[in-house]
Each structure stands twice: as structure tokens, then as C-alpha cells.
Amino acid sequence: xxxxxxxxxxxxxxxxxxxxxxxxxxxxxxxxxxxxxxxxxxxxxxxxxxxxxxxxxxxxxxxxxxxxxxxxxxxxxxxxxxxxxxxxxxxxxxxxxxxxxxxxxxxxxxxxxxxxxxxxxxxxx
Numbered sequence: 001x002x003x004x005x006x007x008x009x010x011x012x013x014x015x016x017x018x019x020x021x022x023x024x025x026x027x028x029x030x031x032x033x034x035x036x037x038x039x040x041x042x043x044x045x046x047x048x049x050x051x052x053x054x055x056x057x058x059x060x061x062x063x064x065x066x067x068x069x070x071x072x073x074x075x076x077x078x079x080x081x082x083x084x085x086x087x088x089x090x091x092x093x094x095x096x097x098x099x100x101x102x103x104x105x106x107x108x109x110x111x112x113x114x115x116x117x118x119x120x121x122x123x124x125x
Contacts, residue, residue, distance in 0.1 A: 001072060004032060004079075016075075020082060029082040030067060038074030048076055055080075061114070 004021035011018035016035035055066040067079040
């Protein structure tokens with residue numbers, strides 16, 4: 001964590017928390033997911049590390065980009081790009097029951113189309 005300066009906590013989940021940080025190297029803001037692994041079973045720790053490996057190999061314009069990961073003081077830290085506008089889940093929850101505008105729905109549709117794999121990349125039964 002020496003390479004990052006904590007800005008503020010931005011989220012909390014069942015496995016850990018998300019912290020907005022500023023890199024001491026490049027001055028950019030990132031999100032660090034802090035996951036307490038010291039109390040996990042060996043199998044759970046291994047699964048967490050596998051998830052990091054999957055994130056490290058993902059590359060798509062509409063998926064938050066992985067930067068690095070490391071372990072310190074019984075925690076697994078996953079550093080990812082910071083998306084200032086939040087994610088789709090946050091956007092949906094912020095509506096508080098109010099319907100999206102037609103323009104917002106078209107934008108969300110565009111995101112889904114961009115995220116879905118091309119048909120030729122799929123293996124169909």
C-alpha cells in the first residue's frame with residue numbers, strides 16, 4: 001500500500017471494501033479492493049487468487065481495467081482503474097424506483113451490445 005495514498009472508502013461488500021486511492025507513481029486515481037484473506041480457508045484463498053488471474057487477463061473497453069494485485073498483512077489488494085461515473089449497478093440503484101429516460105435506456109442497451117461476445121466467438125451446442 002506504500003505506492004498509494006488513501007482518498008476515501010467508496011464501498012463495502014461481504015468480502016471486503018473498496019477504497020479510492022491516488023497513485024504515488026503516476027498521480028492517477030484507482031480503486032483498491034481490499035479482501036481479508038487471513039480468515040479464509042486455503043481453498044477460498046486459492047479461489048480469490050484465481051479470480052485475480054482472470055481479472056488480469058480481461059481486456060475490454062467496457063470492463064474496468066485491472067492494474068495489479070498484491071498481498072499484505074492478511075489482505076489481498078486488487079488495484080483497478082477508477083470509473084468516476086460508477087458502475088451500472090450503482091446507476092440502477094440511484095434511480096430509487098424512478099424509470100430511466102429513453103435516452104438512458106438506449107445508452108444501457110449500447111453498453112450491453114458492446115459487452116456481449118460476437119456470435120462467431122460463441123460455441124453453441
